[in-house]
Amino acid sequence: MKELLKVNQLETTFFTDDGPVPAVDTISFSLYEGEILGVVGESGCGKSVTSLSIMGLIPSPPGKITNGEILYKDKDLTKLSQKEMRAIRGNDIAMIFQEPMTSLNPLFTIGNQLTEAISIHHKKWSKKQTKERATEIMKLVGLPRAEELFKEYPHQLSGGMRQRVMIAMALVCDPNILIADEPTTALDVTIQAQILALMKDLNKRLNTAVMLITHDLGVVAETCERVVVMYGGKIVEQGYVNEIFKNPQHPYTKGLIQSIPDMRFKKERLYAIPGSVPKPGSVKVGCRFAERCEFAFDRCRTEEPELYQIKEAHTARCFLTEELVVHE
Numbered sequence: 037m038k039e040l041l042k043v044n045q046l047e048t049t050f051f052t053d054d055g056p057v058p059a060v061d062t063i064s065f066s067l068y069e070g071e072i073l074g075v076v077g078e079s080g081c082g083k084s085v086t087s088l089s090i091m092g093l094i095p096s097p098p099g100k101i102t103n104g105e106i107l108y109k110d111k112d113l114t115k116l117s118q119k120e121m122r123a124i125r126g127n128d129i130a131m132i133f134q135e136p137m138t139s140l141n142p143l144f145t146i147g148n149q150l151t152e153a154i155s156i157h158h159k160k161w162s163k164k165q166t167k168e169r170a171t172e173i174m175k176l177v178g179l180p181r182a183e184e185l186f187k188e189y190p191h192q193l194s195g196g197m198r199q200r201v202m203i204a205m206a207l208v209c210d211p212n213i214l215i216a217d218e219p220t221t222a223l224d225v226t227i228q229a230q231i232l233a234l235m236k237d238l239n240k241r242l243n244t245a246v247m248l249i250t251h252d253l254g255v256v257a258e259t260c261e262r263v264v265v266m267y268g269g270k271i272v273e274q275g276y277v278n279e280i281f282k283n284p285q286h287p288y289t290k291g292l293i294q295s296i297p298d299m300r301f302k303k304e305r306l307y308a309i310p311g312s313v314p315k316p317g318s319v320k321v322g323c324r325f326a327e328r329c330e331f332a333f334d335r336c337r338t339e340e341p342e343l344y345q346i347k348e349a350h351t352a353r354c355f356l357t358e359e360l361v362v363h364e
């Protein structure tokens with residue numbers, strides 16, 4: 037597998053009135069050509085901050101990439117100028133944002149917004165060429181009735197259709213990497229399944245590598261080959277989805293697996309991991325999951341575990357996995 041993007045020791049900090057908030061705390065992972073990588077974790081774990089860091093869109097102030105590198109095509113994206121980053125966003129890496137309505141302009145028609153986005157990339161194209169391309173992309177993402185939709189405004193569309201428009205906008209530049217931040221959270225289950233199927237289909241047909249961000253490991257199981265599990269700004273487990281489901285190591289991952297809604301067994305109440313994600317930087321010593329962990333012992337509260345490598349492509353940040361580490 038060829039590495040397309042390498043995030044190395046990335047740290048992103050927000051400098052707030054209450055002091056520095058390390059929202060992403062020294063994380064490393066790679067995205068390989070043509071794969072769908074899941075990034076999973078509860079609200080506040082640092083998933084969006086990770087993707088905004090890659091896109092060069094961390095609001096500054098108060099935010100700043102304070103350490104590490106993001107390597108893409110022999111360049112470190114953290115070192116690029118605003119202008120160079122705009123070019124990367126326009127041609128290489130596209131993102132579908134968590135809130136579709138905030139990224140579509142309510143005052144312009146779908147046609148306006150799509151053709152505008154296309155014209156930015158193909159300045160010399162005629163109106164007709166641009167419209168043809170817009171219609172083609174709309175078909176690609178499963179939006180029928182292009183003619184009518186062209187004249188409609190975002191609020192006239194259903195949530196699922198809006199999300200398809202967002203995906204269409206992201207595909208305009210024919211990106212190598214697509215970052216999809218919770219693309220299905222606001223949708224009902226049926227539409228959610230359709231959007232995920234569309235993402236998989238696009239990934240296959242266009243060979244676009246996808247980083248799919250979600251709080252739902254069920255979505256990961258359906259869609260991704262590999263997964264990165266984040267907790268409190270750190271990666272706590274990483275590996276192939278099959279392996280992680282068969283052999284989860286971190287108690288947090290186990291909790292997330294237990295929390296997947298399972299339609300086959302109509303449980304009366306869905307399992308939820310007790311407690312909540314600590315504010316970034318608030319756990320000063322020990323494992324940041326210890327407070328919520330049913331397996332925690334003394335060492336977990338005084339020392340932070342490192343990422344232990346269990347198999348070639350499987351790592352977990354838990355003392356309980358230490359004994360599983362294979363020493364060659």
Ligand SMILES: Nc1ncnc2c1ncn2[C@@H]1O[C@H](COP(=O)(O)OP(=O)(O)OP(=O)(O)O)[C@@H](O)[C@H]1O
Nearest residue numbers: 050057059078079080081082083084085086251316
């Ligand atoms: N603009 C900001 N100013 C200060 N802190 C911020 C800012 N944006 C994010 N953070 C901090 O970063 C942490 C991680 O936020 P992030 O948006 O990455 O979470 P997330 O994993 O995407 O959650 P969700 O599932 O709710 O989208 C937050 O808990 C917050 O403390």
Ligand SMILES: [Mg+2]
Nearest residue numbers: 083084085134
């Ligand atoms: Mg988010």
